[in-house]
Amino acid sequence: MNKHILHDHLDGGLRPSTANDIAKKIKYKPLLEIEDVQGFFDRSLSNSLEEYLEAFTHTIALMQDYSSIERIAFEAAEDMHLNGINFYESRYAPFYSVNEGMTPLDVIDAVNSGFKIAEETYGIKSGLILCGMRHDTKNVINVANLCVEAKDKIIGFDIAGPELSFPPSLFAESFKKVSESGVNITIHAGEGDGVSSIIDALNNGAMRIGHGVRIIEDINDGIIGPTASKIIDLQIPLEICITSNIHTNMYESYEAHPITSLIDYGFNVYLNTDNRLMSNTSISKEIEIAKNLGINDVDRLLKYSASDSFFD
């Protein structure tokens, strides 16, 4: 059976040992004196999404040259393979790695080169979703344009970063342009912001919703609201990342996470990792968590319907 990961950030999944190696190579000061690298990046006790996101400044600092990015991409795909995954959709905000020596296309090529080596070695198929950062309008526009320019090298477009105050409709023109060029769209929504962000994502061409867990807030006393109905009827995939939601303080415990209710109501739920380094997780760990919550046939949450896949 093919198993898919739909939602995993490349800059959120470095191996601690690799972060250590690259920090030494480029003499990245904040990491040089650190003994417990995993602990340095661990955001399991963070108090907010902002605190959680701070860890990314350090991983991005380690992703500034071709060979480092290629290695990180290869290892991400290798780790997914070792967790039983055959199709890995990875995402990254490419302009974070652009500098005097790296163009946006170089960044994409470095990622794809790492993925190609992993495919040749293990058979795992990997593809890159480009993320625009929604708190930076210019960045979203640039990434959208890059998606159109490099559409044969990527598999999708997303916007990431803080959701509140930055709804998808702010970037309606960019989504329209990307959609018209035939690039697949997924949008982070219904995590930092509520139900309105989910309907806004759908209206801007989202074929899947990143997280989307707060769709549960459209169901009250068993009465299913209009947005939730639409998501169920259209079977829009929800890219659920349980541990990440706990670590960004959305839910106080695994038991409080709505994944089991979402499944019971008939939502099209998929299990994902989001940021393996910051959350010290893997898809194998997420599968165990889902099993412990009483979800039967967890494999079904990794089996993606080919008709909806972002891969050709």
Ligand SMILES: [Zn+2]
């Ligand atoms: Zn995410």
